[in-house]
Amino acid sequence: MPIDFDTVVSRKDTDSLKWDKYRNQDILPFWVADMDFKVAQPILDALQVKMDHGVFGYTLPPEALSAAVIAHLKAEYQWSIDPEWIVWLPGVVTGLAVSCRAFCTDGGDIVVNPPIYHHFFDSHEAERQNVVQVPLHKIDDRWTYDMQALEAAFSNNTRLLMMCSPHNPTGTVFTLSELAAVAQLCEKYDVIMVSDEIHCDLVIDPQAQHHPIASACADSAQRIVTLMSGSKTWNIAGLNCSFAIISDDALRHRFCSAANSIVPSVPPLAFEATLAAYRDGDEWRRELLQYLAGNYEYIRQEIRSLKGLVVEPIQATYLAWIDASGLGLDDTQGFFEKHGVGLSAGEQFGQAQYIRLNFACSRSTLEEGVARMRKAVESLG
Ligand SMILES: Cc1ncc(COP(=O)(O)O)c(C=O)c1O
Structure with missing residues (x-):
């Protein structure tokens, strides 16, 4: 049976660093580098x-x-x-x-x-x-x-x-x-x-x-x-x-x-x-890689049409590195948080005009995040 990465495992109120950063706020977290998937059965x-x-x-x-x-x-x-x-x-x-x-x-x-x-x-x-x-x-x-x-x-x-x-x-x-x-x-x-x-x-x-x-x-x-x-x-x-x-x-x-x-x-x-x-765990890992590659392709396709954002090509990790300089904002991370999307600020990595998006989550969560990003960018006119 294929591994189910689609089912959302709620991490709300589990003291998850990633999710509880935005406890009681309608902000979907795509920041710190852990995944929202349940671990492999052998583990x-x-x-x-x-x-x-x-x-x-x-x-x-x-x-x-x-x-x-x-x-x-x-x-x-x-x-x-x-x-x-x-x-x-x-x-x-x-x-x-x-x-x-x-x-x-x-x-x-x-x-x-x-x-x-x-x-x-x-x-x-x-x-x-x-x-x-x-x-x-x-x-x-x-x-x-x-x-x-x-x-x-x-x-x-x-x-x-x-x-x-x-x-x-x-x-x-x-x-x-x-x-x-x-x-x-x-x-x-x-x-x-x-x-x-x-x-x-x-x-x-x-x-x-x-x-x-x-x-x-x-x-x-x-x-x-x-x-x-x-x-x-x-x-x-x-x-x-x-x-x-x-x-x-x-x-x-x-x-x-x-x-x-x-x-x-x-x-x-x-x-x-x-x-x-x-x-x-290797069978699980191989299926994970396929799922992650699919998620990455999804955001590349979707974000391509968002003016001011460029998803850069990556070869590894589940972290998309996005050039947001085209938006011309001083606080890109804060801007997306206001629109319900929690990203990592590029500044943290030494490159202020970028944002980093962790796409290791179920596709439906990613779809909601991308829809919110679309709305956010469209609000800029
Ligand atoms: C490059 C790199 N090194 C180390 C870590 C963290 O490693 P650890 O939690 O084992 O200290 C991360 C986590 O995102 C990472 O991306």
Whole structure:
């Protein structure tokens, strides 16, 4: 039986961050990056088994979990990793923050590439590290690294490049040659790369293929920390299970030392859900990708006729990156909220004239949201 993504699961009054932001207001939320879908049945079943056991003390990663992750990486990306390379974490943002503390403690520079997920701007310690922003640029309607600008920004004070691959919010899936160029530059300037690949299993463009940079640029793997999680793909972000993959022993040691005493262990329910996701969740994921691709196509078609809004092409994620500069508004997010649509403000990602729309919801919710956006834009005359 096909998975039912059409039925609306109400999240109202469930303390959902996404929905309760607009509690008691007629505003449909399309902002923070979680999905409105119920999780895959194998995940629910695994959680139920743990619930029935009823004891939730400190818990080791289940042995089968590393095996499931390793099998997934091999099958999807032909990337072979050792179980010892995996460091379990309660969040990917935690991994970003630990990387800053581990690899840049001396007033060095951390390079980030806006527009970018907002925690790239704030996961460092402001008094100990500098964030240097090198914007991506657009080539043929696709956001990518500006290699000239990147090299101009690198110096012997550069310690860390924080990458987001696939990229949130622009939806770019980087090619092998793009990744190779970045890795070469990091070699030249002795810069460590932390690659946030949380969206890697959400490629919706059939022409695109995600490449983990540590696999694609294996010669540079000794300077790469890869961060991954099943949280976005299988909608279990509230459970808190992520992981870093660090093949180099010394680099991993530095990372773990910085995490020690600060980073809590992963909760038992989170381990179980993540194991079920990687081991038994691929059929659900494949159907999800089709549903998301359909939703993305729907908003592209619909929003095309709204003057002042341009839905940019994305290759991955369930986040549409929309150029709203044509509306000429100072507060685009506030404007749409007044018309019953809750979007993310582009400003949050470092690009004020954009808005971001999370389309991981049932089609009917999306249709209502788009109808409200249409009314809003038409009200401008
Ligand atoms: C690129 C990126 N990294 C990290 C996160 C959050 O990760 P976590 O909840 O595991 O800290 C998000 C959530 O939207 C994201 O888009």
